[in-house]
Amino acid sequence: MAEKVPMTALSPTMEEGTIISWNKKEGDTVAAGDVLCEVETDKTSVEYESSQEGTLLRIIVGVDGSASVGQTIAIIGEKDEDLSGILSEVEAEGSASAGPVKEEPAPSAPEAPASPAPRESSESGETKNEETKAAPLPPKEDSPGGSRIKASPLAVKLAAERNINLSLVKGTGTGGRIIQRDIEEFRGVPGGAGAVGGTVTGGAGGSAVPADQEIPVTGKRAVIAKRLSESMYTAPHYYLTTSVVMEKVVEARKLLNESASGKVSLNAFFIRFVAEAIKRHPGINATWRGETILQHGSIDIGLAVDAGNGLITPVVRNCGNRGVRDIETDLVDLIEKARTGKLKPEEYSDATFTISNLGSFGVEEFTAIINPPGSAILALGAGKPTPVVRGDGSIGAATVMKMTLSCDHRVIDGAAGGRFLRELQLLMEEPARLLF
Amino acid sequence: MPEIQMREAIRQAMDEEMERDENVFLLGEEVGQYNGAYKVSKGLLDKYGERRVKDTPIAELGFTGLAVGAATVGLRPIVEWMTFNFALLALDQVVNNAAKMRHMSGGQMKVPIVFRGANGPAEYLSSQHSQALQSYFVHVPGLKVIAPSTPYDAKGLLKTAIRDDNPVVMMESEMTYGLTGEVPEEEYLIPFGKADIKRKGKDVTLISYSKPVHMVLRAAERLAEMGIEAEVVDLRSLRPLDEETIYASVRKTNRAVIVDESWPMASVGSHVAWLVSRNCFDDLDAPVELVSSEDVPMPYNHTLELAVQPTVEKIVDAVKRVTYKE
Numbered sequence: 001m002a003e004k005v006p007m008t009a010l011s012p013t014m015e016e017g018t019i020i021s022w023n024k025k026e027g028d029t030v031a032a033g034d035v036l037c038e039v040e041t042d043k044t045s046v047e048y049e050s051s052q053e054g055t056l057l058r059i060i061v062g063v064d065g066s067a068s069v070g071q072t073i074a075i076i077g078e079k080d081e082d083l084s085g086i087l088s089e090v091e092a093e094g095s096a097s098a099g100p101v102k103e104e105p106a107p108s109a110p111e112a113p114a115s116p117a118p119r120e121s122s123e124s125g126e127t128k129n130e131e132t133k134a135a136p137l138p139p140k141e142d143s144p145g146g147s148r149i150k151a152s153p154l155a156v157k158l159a160a161e162r163n164i165n166l167s168l169v170k171g172t173g174t175g176g177r178i179i180q181r182d183i184e185e186f187r188g189v190p191g192g193a194g195a196v197g198g199t200v201t202g203g204a205g206g207s208a209v210p211a212d213q214e215i216p217v218t219g220k221r222a223v224i225a226k227r228l229s230e231s232m233y234t235a236p237h238y239y240l241t242t243s244v245v246m247e248k249v250v251e252a253r254k255l256l257n258e259s260a261s262g263k264v265s266l267n268a269f270f271i272r273f274v275a276e277a278i279k280r281h282p283g284i285n286a287t288w289r290g291e292t293i294l295q296h297g298s299i300d301i302g303l304a305v306d307a308g309n310g311l312i313t314p315v316v317r318n319c320g321n322r323g324v325r326d327i328e329t330d331l332v333d334l335i336e337k338a339r340t341g342k343l344k345p346e347e348y349s350d351a352t353f354t355i356s357n358l359g360s361f362g363v364e365e366f367t368a369i370i371n372p373p374g375s376a377i378l379a380l381g382a383g384k385p386t387p388v389v390r391g392d393g394s395i396g397a398a399t400v401m402k403m404t405l406s407c408d409h410r411v412i413d414g415a416a417g418g419r420f421l422r423e424l425q426l427l428m429e430e431p432a433r434l435l436f
Numbered sequence: 437m438p439e440i441q442m443r444e445a446i447r448q449a450m451d452e453e454m455e456r457d458e459n460v461f462l463l464g465e466e467v468g469q470y471n472g473a474y475k476v477s478k479g480l481l482d483k484y485g486e487r488r489v490k491d492t493p494i495a496e497l498g499f500t501g502l503a504v505g506a507a508t509v510g511l512r513p514i515v516e517w518m519t520f521n522f523a524l525l526a527l528d529q530v531v532n533n534a535a536k537m538r539h540m541s542g543g544q545m546k547v548p549i550v551f552r553g554a555n556g557p558a559e560y561l562s563s564q565h566s567q568a569l570q571s572y573f574v575h576v577p578g579l580k581v582i583a584p585s586t587p588y589d590a591k592g593l594l595k596t597a598i599r600d601d602n603p604v605v606m607m608e609s610e611m612t613y614g615l616t617g618e619v620p621e622e623e624y625l626i627p628f629g630k631a632d633i634k635r636k637g638k639d640v641t642l643i644s645y646s647k648p649v650h651m652v653l654r655a656a657e658r659l660a661e662m663g664i665e666a667e668v669v670d671l672r673s674l675r676p677l678d679e680e681t682i683y684a685s686v687r688k689t690n691r692a693v694i695v696d697e698s699w700p701m702a703s704v705g706s707h708v709a710w711l712v713s714r715n716c717f718d719d720l721d722a723p724v725e726l727v728s729s730e731d732v733p734m735p736y737n738h739t740l741e742l743a744v745q746p747t748v749e750k751i752v753d754a755v756k757r758v759t760y761k762e
Contacts, residue, residue: 153717153719153720154718155721156718157718157719174757174760179760180721
């Protein structure tokens, strides 16, 4: 009996996935646990392991095609099975994909749309409700006027093919309906492949002005936008800045790197110091939950990493009792995975505290947006030679780094934030304090 | 290729089939001695005699019932109704007997019969004699319904109808009996369920059948002057209906206007409009338009008589709406 293979939620926040590659081809035998395909989720790329067995009879969503969670991406069953019934069900699901999808000829006789078959719950245990599963509807977002966007079905289809956001298109049809002509004449924002071309020529000189580009907000970018906006709009942020004389940290690192094979990064040291400061001020390591504040036992520190296609924060778990070398081992592995898009959801979710380091770009200081569910984030600037007054009153040059702590005032009051930052500063300036 | 009138094309079809199969016979009001109210059966009485060309009393229910009975026992009658307005009397025989016998007898009985005659408004005939009644027949499973617009289509479809073992209703038009068109001398048949593209175009699909096809073609010429290339789909066969040709055209042009001279409610036109909306939804750039007769009994006043029917202007206006050219 042929079964539909649904897209499943491969990350906690995934609503849609894009097929990067198919590891099985039509006609291949599939055992439970075999990797069917590789899927790019909102955060990373994940191998889709089959929970079903049989022969891969039909690939519905091809490479570069995307499917929302619950939507059918393939059909598995027995060789030479008649697929007409199941294919018409799949057809009735609608095709959510903007990417290439294998097309089946439409059934010639008019028939009532088959109701989507009940879905089996996916291996990850996470299934989405009917709304997210349904085929994409014509957009319902509000237009500037506040009413629903009206567009002809053809215009909706063309806009999807060309990655055009309908809310940017002015409708010239009856009652402001967006029609084919409006999509074809829309030249504001050509996007990626398949986008409407359009060169706007300039004024007197006649030199060409590069056309605007519209980049679709999908997957990871959408998640970053949503989560950070939520954080910024809901968590009352305040910021505390201090300077750290870095000499002792640099010295300690030098000592370690001389004594052992393999270099340990400064970031591992920062994580170590932050973990220690958190142990001493555990109120920092907490999550606002409305009715309660959850103070976490494990100190899980995320490090913001530029993965090329957007920010991701791999998390080093349980840093409270770990040395820098141990932390570094984790970091090297995680950063490599982050850059190649191989992080698993459990490797980038639920940091209780986050560090963002823009020192390598020469940034002196900055304020960061808190990364939920944490309640604080530490922004590190570049270490810079600076004149300092030493304890004995003498003046000299030292490498000084500025760091800014962003706190959620609902969880961490200013004094608590200040005490934590002071602790951190003292630890970094005098690593021997780790001992007492 | 000879150009002949529609009435001659229909006559040829009957003549050829009567010659081919002696079970085929014609009956109806004035089909014999008078050579047909519209001269469609001219010469057939002389050629085949009174046994096979029967003049009937003015009693549609009676002679239609007689023909249905004859068909069930093996003959192949052609019933000429002078017009479909009068055929309403015979509807019981058509709907309850002709359309049902094969089904109710589990296939033991066949009803190879053709009902044909003039349908739709002509001119100056007022409410009771100007009706386009195709919905009454198309509605009924068990019947096949054809409605040709040209002599060529009429002859090829009627010959197929006479050879069909099921009841077939052919709807003609008084206004087109004198219309001429090319008809080959050699024999040909046109299968049911095949629409014909009467004009190629890319900007809008005009779907029609029977007499209005000619008005639609005139509208297409007017539209061409405005820079709109209309594709004209002549359904020819209403049941079975050639959905694939309709959809292929609409998927190309993204717009559909249906022109049907019957009333708008529960009509062939409204059904096709639903099919297109249902099956070409994602390809439509505008709602499907239906140009029908107005929802009133036919006025006798000639100006009003013309005004309530589809016109070239109404078709052009509908095309402007679906192409957003207003």
